[in-house]
Amino acid sequence: MNCQQLTVTHKQAWHSATNHPFLLDCRSGNLQPAQFNRWLEQDYLFGIEFTRFFAATLQAAPPNHFDILLSGLTGIKAELCWFHTTAKERNLSLHNALLPAGEEYCRFLIALSHRPYPVLATILWGIESTYSVACREPMASPYDQLFSYCASDTFKDYVHQLEQIADEALTSATEETQSETEAEFLIMCRHEKAFWQMAYEAVA
Numbered sequence: 001m002n003c004q005q006l007t008v009t010h011k012q013a014w015h016s017a018t019n020h021p022f023l024l025d026c027r028s029g030n031l032q033p034a035q036f037n038r039w040l041e042q043d044y045l046f047g048i049e050f051t052r053f054f055a056a057t058l059q060a061a062p063p064n065h066f067d068i069l070l071s072g073l074t075g076i077k078a079e080l081c082w083f084h085t086t087a088k089e090r091n092l093s094l095h096n097a098l099l100p101a102g103e104e105y106c107r108f109l110i111a112l113s114h115r116p117y118p119v120l121a122t123i124l125w126g127i128e129s130t131y132s133v134a135c136r137e138p139m140a141s142p143y144d145q146l147f148s149y150c151a152s153d154t155f156k157d158y159v160h161q162l163e164q165i166a167d168e169a170l171t172s173a174t175e176e177t178q179s180e181t182e183a184e185f186l187i188m189c190r191h192e193k194a195f196w197q198m199a200y201e202a203v204a
């Protein structure tokens with residue numbers, strides 16, 4: 001089993017995680033500011049838990065995967081700074097509580113933190129990859145600027161590197177760990193879909 005096979009075997013779940021009306025509206029320019037703002041406020045909070053999950057993955061990783069993971073952490077640092085700057089520009093607070101979809105997703109990450117490395121590396125790739133795929137189609141202004149990093153070749157290359165280390169980890173994983181990875185991948189896809197939906201439901 002490898003990362004690409006997961007997206008093919010679970011085509012429907014992967015499609016739902018990476019194609020949502022929220023994204024279609026970013027492409028047409030019809031997304032309302034309140035919907036984007038909710039995404040931003042909630043995704044910042046998710047990003048904090050994701051950083052911890054990233055650290056847990058690094059902690060479990062073999063040394064030859066450090067380079068890629070450390071460069072990913074640098075990217076996350078820039079992303080967290082971007083949230084602060086953009087929230088300020090849009091007059092948003094980053095101190096709201098997580099809504100249920102975000103809270104459940106974060107709980108999933110916390111519970112996963114002590115699982116075997118192949119599970120962590122694959123879910124890490126999956127989470128980053130959803131945004132690389134989701135932002136692949138051109139978006140209308142201002143969303144083209146706001147999601148420019150996820151749409152960039154730099155992000156795409158980084159996600160490809162994550163795929164390589166996850167595939168390497170999966171190659172030597174036991175059948176039991178591979179099955180667990182597959183089950184968690186499906187759950188992750190459901191959380192991604194729910195997260196888009198939670199932002200989409202915001203009204204001005």
Ligand SMILES: Cc1ncc(CN)c(N)n1
Binds near residue numbers: 130131192195
């Ligand atoms: C919910 C969610 N999933 C994935 C990503 C990509 N880092 C994100 N920012 N937010």
